[in-house]
Amino acid sequence: MKIYVDNAATTKLDPDALEAMRPYLQEEYGNASQPYFFGRNARKALTEAREIIAQCINADPEEIFFTSGGTESDNWAIKGSAFNDNEKRATITTAIEHHAVLNSCRTIERLGYPVSYIHPEKDGNISLASLEEKITEQTRLVSIMLANNEIGTIEPIKELAVVAHRYGAVFHTDAVQGVGHVPIDVKQLDIDMLSASAHKFNGPKGIGFLYTRKGTSICPYSDGGAQEYGMRAGTENIAAIVGMAAALKSNCDHIVENMQRIVSMEEHLIAGLSGLDYVRNGASKHVPGNVSLSFADADGEAILHRMDLKGICISTGSACDSVNNQLSHVIEAIGIPKKYARGTIRISIGKNNTTDEMDSIIEVLRQIVKKNANR
Numbered sequence: 001m002k003i004y005v006d007n008a009a010t011t012k013l014d015p016d017a018l019e020a021m022r023p024y025l026q027e028e029y030g031n032a033s034q035p036y037f038f039g040r041n042a043r044k045a046l047t048e049a050r051e052i053i054a055q056c057i058n059a060d061p062e063e064i065f066f067t068s069g070g071t072e073s074d075n076w077a078i079k080g081s082a083f084n085d086n087e088k089r090a091t092i093t094t095a096i097e098h099h100a101v102l103n104s105c106r107t108i109e110r111l112g113y114p115v116s117y118i119h120p121e122k123d124g125n126i127s128l129a130s131l132e133e134k135i136t137e138q139t140r141l142v143s144i145m146l147a148n149n150e151i152g153t154i155e156p157i158k159e160l161a162v163v164a165h166r167y168g169a170v171f172h173t174d175a176v177q178g179v180g181h182v183p184i185d186v187k188q189l190d191i192d193m194l195s196a197s198a199h200k201f202n203g204p205k206g207i208g209f210l211y212t213r214k215g216t217s218i219c220p221y222s223d224g225g226a227q228e229y230g231m232r233a234g235t236e237n238i239a240a241i242v243g244m245a246a247a248l249k250s251n252c253d254h255i256v257e258n259m260q261r262i263v264s265m266e267e268h269l270i271a272g273l274s275g276l277d278y279v280r281n282g283a284s285k286h287v288p289g290n291v292s293l294s295f296a297d298a299d300g301e302a303i304l305h306r307m308d309l310k311g312i313c314i315s316t317g318s319a320c321d322s323v324n325n326q327l328s329h330v331i332e333a334i335g336i337p338k339k340y341a342r343g344t345i346r347i348s349i350g351k352n353n354t355t356d357e358m359d360s361i362i363e364v365l366r367q368i369v370k371k372n373a374n375r
Ligand code: PLP
Pocket: 008, 009, 068, 069, 070, 071, 072, 074, 098, 100, 145, 147, 148, 149, 174, 176, 177, 197, 198, 208, 319, 320
């Protein structure tokens, strides 16, 4: 048995994406900056991919900047905004961001740019009141994730952006867990920057984008050639960009049916776990398929390895924390009681999973948890 339910860590490549990429990995290897036909084909593919991606989030093509993924997009948004600000005005973020945001904030803090961190409510929700408490006319940037990677909570981005704008601040959201999974319209949300990563929505790894609304103050990510409107120098990875666009279009074209299927698998899974002693984290409003469970008197790490022995891939929290045995900063921030916190696992269901797989997970998980997974 092989069951992959760690789709918040990464996803299987969409067949449409693989097909779209193939020519650019083989015969169409031209450099998009060159004027001859080889280069022109690559440039056309680049332009079309930018248009497709812009359409999927209702942006303009000139507002999409290709990056190497979510980490780079977050670094660029946080540091690029700070380094353009001679007055060193403040940044506000949250205690439950991905480390790509948190560590970028730590870097700018060391360089003398003040940062403050909002604490979430019990379900991972960031309240408008908590932003109102910290924000001042001296706030330059507010960065709050659209959906949390560990517990799935969807934040009230549109309303938080209204607060930020009222104080003249720029609003960035790390939407790596949301893009391609829930409908996103940057104009309707009225946000200034958004980070995304292709491998989280069935695209290839090592490619992503940063949406930057026209007129937003941000300095270039890299200096060099004129690629990406002079904002991110370096020869473009056309195959990956084309694959990302195809994957995003495929997910967005089927977003409602994918969400419905995933929610029904999630409900099936939860129903099958009834009677076990656990708490569900961040369930009030969350990305379909992100199921964070904290089992009583258990060890998440031990559960992960026992599931692995049975051929099932899950996570203990965020993928990036799996090498780090400490309690995750998100689980800590939402205040899960000690009895449960160490027993946290994340099962993230994706569009390629099936209800039969949920049945196998239920059976294996019930056996493991009943045997008391703390040893
Ligand atoms: N932001 C969030 C919320 C994520 O979940 C991740 C990946 O786990 C990242 C950023 C980093 O994305 P990437 O793996 O593309 O660098």
